[in-house]
Amino acid sequence: MATIKKTAKKTAAKKPAAKKPAAKKTTAKKAAPKASSKKAPAAKKPAVKKTVVKTTAAKKPAAKATAAKKAAVKKPAAKTTAAKKPAAKTTAAKPAIKKAAAIKTSQAVSKPVEVVDANIKLRDLFDAYTQGKLPFAQGYIVSSFFSDTSAYSIYEIVSYAGVKEIFAVGEGLQFVSGGKKLHILVEPDTYHFKSVEPVSRAEGERIPKRFNELDTYITKNQNRIYIAKEPGETTGSFTVLKPKGAINFAVVFYQLPDLFESLAAFFEESLNRQRKVPQSDAKKVALQVVDILKKTMSFEGEYQ
Numbered sequence: 001m002a003t004i005k006k007t008a009k010k011t012a013a014k015k016p017a018a019k020k021p022a023a024k025k026t027t028a029k030k031a032a033p034k035a036s037s038k039k040a041p042a043a044k045k046p047a048v049k050k051t052v053v054k055t056t057a058a059k060k061p062a063a064k065a066t067a068a069k070k071a072a073v074k075k076p077a078a079k080t081t082a083a084k085k086p087a088a089k090t091t092a093a094k095p096a097i098k099k100a101a102a103i104k105t106s107q108a109v110s111k112p113v114e115v116v117d118a119n120i121k122l123r124d125l126f127d128a129y130t131q132g133k134l135p136f137a138q139g140y141i142v143s144s145f146f147s148d149t150s151a152y153s154i155y156e157i158v159s160y161a162g163v164k165e166i167f168a169v170g171e172g173l174q175f176v177s178g179g180k181k182l183h184i185l186v187e188p189d190t191y192h193f194k195s196v197e198p199v200s201r202a203e204g205e206r207i208p209k210r211f212n213e214l215d216t217y218i219t220k221n222q223n224r225i226y227i228a229k230e231p232g233e234t235t236g237s238f239t240v241l242k243p244k245g246a247i248n249f250a251v252v253f254y255q256l257p258d259l260f261e262s263l264a265a266f267f268e269e270s271l272n273r274q275r276k277v278p279q280s281d282a283k284k285v286a287l288q289v290v291d292i293l294k295k296t297m298s299f300e301g302e303y304q
Helices: 002-091 094-106 125-131 259-274 279-296
Strands: 122-124 138-146 153-161 165-169 172-176 179-187 214-218 224-228 232-234 238-241 250-253
Touching: 122 125, 125 172, 125 250, 138 238, 138 259, 153 238, 153 259, 153 279, 179 279, 214 279, 224 279, 250 259, 259 279
Parallel strands: none
Antiparallel strands: 122 250, 138 153, 138 250, 153 179, 165 172, 172 238, 179 224, 179 232, 214 224
């Protein structure tokens, strides 16, 4: 009986020892699968998120670069538009067009006449300028400066040719051209300063001549008419003042075949009707004036 008990004790002691190692193996196996299942999903999720973030971040800079390129393209377009505006201004610059027109007209000096209608012998100077009908090749301008209180009168006759430009200045017109100017002075018998040289008389009564440079004609009513023996020279440019008052005038004569006949008739009528010079005297003075114009102020020599 004692032997049986010992064996039983040994067998009972072996059973617990066999169970403990089995329990350890089972727990070890269970822990290993759990650890691997937790780690695998955790590794995949960060990898996916990082890739998504990187691609998204890459797309945003690309979009910005495209926007920058578009803006850069628009700026040059704005510059080209700004460059067009000055071009439009230069085209609309009227001063540049007028000068070109004046040069073209001045080049037509060889044309004998620049008048379309041959029946029009003269025009008001300033009306002709406004209408663009002033002769550039050659012409005569006659201006008057009459006194408001007496028959005291001054006539100026200008011959010119080869005008480069005509433009308004101050109270008159400036001609960029050479020319010649002849003065005629009508002095009434009642004038108080007869002994004073015409060049030294008051403003509005003087002419740039002395007595020895003038031909004198005494009319039937004892008025004196002084005619310059020779014209004065104008170089570079000259100015014709706009007439003041109701009776003063400034007219331009065109170069027509009967030019001198027209000038003679004009002076005869003006002296007789406006300055009360007797008809016969007015005619003689007009013919004398035209004779001086033919000899000293015709469009020959330097005017050709």
